[in-house]
Amino acid sequence: MKYYAAWKEAKALQWKAKVEITLKRAVLDPQGIAVKNSLKALGYEEVDQVRVGKYIELTLEASGRKEAASRVEEMSRRLLSNPVIEDYSYTLQEAGL
Amino acid sequence: MKYYAAWKEAKALQWKAKVEITLKRAVLDPQGIAVKNSLKALGYEEVDQVRVGKYIELTLEASGRKEAASRVEEMSRRLLSNPVIEDYSYTLQEAGL
Incomplete structure (x- = not known):
């Protein structure tokens, strides 16, 4: 068990990041408007606002949460993302070894 | 206060749904591969897997969480999404009145 723990500590940890990228509020979102109109045409009258963005899932190695967060932040x-017109947010979770 | 409560109860509630749409594991994701290669070229050698999907944020009116969930499920x-090649998941939160 001791050897396993040492080996585990030496190995870099695997992290899973989920990055959500959306257009900034002030930017017109024609794709969102198209989806909203299609939903209304299908009978979903209760839908109000629709915004379409990107979703990126990635796994990476990092020695700790802090390092993983700073790398994902930098990549985003x-x-x-295009920081001029887009916002990003991400969540991180440990994905085992 | 009584009148406000009655009015609030009569009004439909506003919900915010965040839908994440990803390609199924077995489906090749060329966009993900392209992003991964770009990240590696930028020096992010620690990145392992990248999958690109869609992220859709929508607000809708529904009288309760159950109704909102079933409508969002149906829309998704x-x-x-294209259920043949894509998976979807969503989270729901109350967005006030």
Whole structure:
């Protein structure tokens, strides 16, 4: 058990990040409007607002939550989103070894 | 206060649904592969798997959580996702009146 624990500690941890990317409130979302109109046409009259965004799931190795968060934050800002017109948010969870 | 409570109860409640749509595990995700390669090229060597999906935020009126859930479930199945190749999941939260 001792050896396993040492090995486990030496190994980098696996993290799963779920990144949600949405257009900023002030930016027009034609795809959202199209989806809303389609929903209304199908009889879903109760729908009010629809916004369409991207959802990115990724797994990465990092030695701790803090490191994983800072890397995912950086990736979101640099590549996954366009910070001029988009907002991003993410959640992190441990995915075992 | 009594009148307000009665009025509040009569009004339909506003719900906010966040729907995440992802390709099924068995379906090839070229967009995910492209994002993964771009991340690696930018120096994020720790990234392992990337899957790209859609994220849809919608507000709707429903008299309770159960009704809201069943409507969102139906919308996800009928319009928002393609159940042959995609999975969906959603969360619901009350958005006030």
